[in-house]
Amino acid sequence: MLDESGSKISPRTISRLPVYWRYLKELDDFGIERISSRELAGRIGSTPSQLRQDLNQFGHFGQHGYGYPVEELLSSISQILGLNRTRKMIIVGMGNLGMAIASYENFGRRNIKLAALFDVDPERIGTVVSDVQIQHADEMPKFLEENQIDIGCVSTPPEVAQEAVTTMEHGGVLGIWNFAPVKLQTKLPVEHLHLGDSLLELLYRIGRREDK
Amino acid sequence: MLDESGSKISPRTISRLPVYWRYLKELDDFGIERISSRELAGRIGSTPSQLRQDLNQFGHFGQHGYGYPVEELLSSISQILGLNRTRKMIIVGMGNLGMAIASYENFGRRNIKLAALFDVDPERIGTVVSDVQIQHADEMPKFLEENQIDIGCVSTPPEVAQEAVTTMEHGGVLGIWNFAPVKLQTKLPVEHLHLGDSLLELLYRIGRREDK
DNA sequence: CAGCTTATGTTAATCTTATAACAAGGCTTG
DNA sequence: CAAGCCTTGTTATAAGATTAACATAAGCTG
Structure with a gap:
């Protein structure tokens, strides 16, 4: 059953x-x-x-x-x-965190395929990470029109995260994997992962521990 | 009050x-x-x-x-x-993720100070990230003996995560920030952050969305 | 092959978390 | 300076999640 x-x-x-x-x-x-x-x-x-x-x-x-x-x-x-079907993912924001995500080895076993990478920094554009070349973020709308993307990963600075998400939503992305510490305005399902928050929680627990 | x-x-x-x-x-x-x-x-x-x-x-x-x-x-x-006092952190495992964590700009405002970085790969050792030089993991016990460290960040492959944590616990670390997908055996407070799990949760929600 | 053991599926009870409601108290305005 | 308006702190209610308990059914053993 x-x-x-x-x-x-x-x-x-x-x-x-x-x-x-x-x-x-x-x-x-x-x-x-x-x-x-x-x-x-x-x-x-x-x-x-x-x-x-x-x-x-x-x-x-x-x-x-x-x-x-x-x-x-x-x-x-x-x-x-939903691991029985392959999902395509793009990443916007190829700073250190974006790089780390793009290099994550375990996407394959989870049936996730890296489809494209975007950034605005001219120095990063053209770089190849995990066999995918970084393009300028301005190319994203066109790319999304030509390719059905399932997951949009946001690892941009917080100031531009909302803009990236709006573009993704218009482009038919189905869900957002968000690393930027901002509340996103979107109807899509958002999975939020914020390093700073996690660290602060640990900090609190360490402090409580010491009291006893 | x-x-x-x-x-x-x-x-x-x-x-x-x-x-x-x-x-x-x-x-x-x-x-x-x-x-x-x-x-x-x-x-x-x-x-x-x-x-x-x-x-x-x-x-x-x-x-x-x-x-x-x-x-x-x-x-x-x-x-x-517990942000009123400065906490010292070390990172073990300087792969892509470790690099990204070490480069995280927001530690400062959270009063976290990067104290040391460790890895076992000879090619990485000596590299400077965020003004801290990567040392060989064998140096960790000695380092912990000489320095009071509050937070131990684990971004190693899962196979060696437990070993790193044990060393940290013996060395007087107060809490573990864990990025490795394994259950850790320790009495210290552990804050767990696993990319793969988070992504799968999003995947599930995307799948559910499509059904309707 | 029959009875016993075992570990499930499920229901019940407890505990936790979130929402709603409201009385109490300080600011603000005329 | 007094009356009214807000917005809190707190209590009550409802919803959700976890733990515990148990009857049921399948495998295993002698």
């Missing part, structure tokens, strides 16, 4: 799916064929209850008294996450 | 504090002196109720019928986050 569409999936569950996927992939690579919720949860650092609760939002993947078949479950979660 | 220690602060609240800090800093830079929960929440994309609820976990910063004094509130939140 698979993915009972219609029912709302909890956001918390969704954010754990990629973790499940990673661990299952590792198990599968090791040739392990089955796993119990207890053991998988143990590795992940979660609880059996939560794991089962999460999975059962999408269907029944396990077998009573046996556990979960790794390969099958991995395949199901891959499908739920 | 400030920071009623003892009461437990909700994790969700904590993760929003850095956002509040950013927006307040922006307001303060613009010379704005006061702001209401309604307006601030509007900018952030939150609700007035949640904002007040969050702030009141730490104390009473506002004034009835007036709102919040920006400079004072900013100062309070800075103190709560």
